[in-house]
Amino acid sequence: MAHPSQLGLQDAASPVMEELLHFHDHAMMILFLISIFVLYIIAAMVSTKLTNKFILDSQEIEVVWTVLPAVILILIAMPSLRILYLMDEINDPHLTIKALGHQWYWSYEYTDYEDLAFDAYMIPTQDLNPGQFRLLETDHRVVVPVDSPIRMLISAEDVLHSWAVPALAVKMDAVPGRLNQTALVISRPGIYYGQCSEICGANHSFMPIVVEAVPLQYFESWSSMILQDI
Known part of the structure; x- marks a missing residue:
């Protein structure tokens, strides 16, 4: 951060x-x-x-x-x-996540799970909890395990977007009708923030990205909880 x-x-x-x-x-x-x-x-x-x-x-x-x-x-x-x-290089990824850009939010799909998918909207300033960052927090975070090769499939539904998280060295354009891919391996637990890095419209600056890296056992517990809620 x-x-x-x-x-x-x-x-x-x-x-x-x-x-x-x-x-x-x-x-x-x-x-x-x-x-x-x-x-x-x-x-x-x-x-x-x-x-x-x-x-x-x-x-x-x-x-x-x-x-x-x-x-x-x-x-x-x-x-x-x-x-x-x-x-x-993308060698034998342990997890594949599809990120789809919309005007103006991101939707995510964990393709290795049948029904694990959600939308991530920016939390309005008046709804932030103490310690949260304005214009950077989302109502759902992209939870991933640490020390695991992850493949990101990135596209867009309407206009050009760009999925970017600076601390992870990830910046990939989301193009309608095209599926781009990139790989990442997160080396330590933490919360990493990013934003759409393409001027995609009036609310371009209001579609943040939050990636939360956790140990594998916590990721499994989180995915089970999300699937039960669905």
């Missing part, structure tokens, strides 16, 4: 998000070094140390500023491609 005056991304709650945080730090360090180098060159040229004809016409300098950017791009592209393919 983000907090006021926070610097950086949210704390990682999944292995993929941890990889993304490492890649973010890796790319930022490269950008920092490039910025320092460019500032040094500018300062040196202002002081006329690099403005003589020998340096400006040097073939060695031209080779360096051609090869060096290519090396930098490789240093950024290799870990980026690794994480990209890691995010697309």
Whole structure:
């Protein structure tokens, strides 16, 4: 969960998000070094140390500023491609959940259970309990087990939506008539908040997402209770 005056991304709650945080730090360090180098060159040229004809016409300098950017791009592209393919892998999921975007709420279906499905609406401000977050709480949470591969099937009924939970490194477009899929593994119990990340209409900012990760035995108890209520 983000907090006021926070610097950086949210704390990682999944292995993929941890990889993304490492890649973010890796790319930022490269950008920092490039910025320092460019500032040094500018300062040196202002002081006329690099403005003589020998340096400006040097073939060695031209080779360096051609090869060096290519090396930098490789240093950024290799870990980026690794994480990209890691995010697309879905191997033997333990649970499949279908999220369907509506104007303006989400409906969920646990496809491994016959009748486990519900709609998730945002809780109005006047109905919030103490400690709950305005514009982020829903009347039903997506309860999932920790340390289990989960496949998310995401689509929409009317217009474009986007199912996004930053702490889990999940952001997938919900497109009418198309079924997109993504995978997630939550590494620690907790409550993780997200929102629709596509401008889908007047109430775009009022369709939040709440994912609650619990140990497996609690998830089984929750699913049994929900099925009994249905």
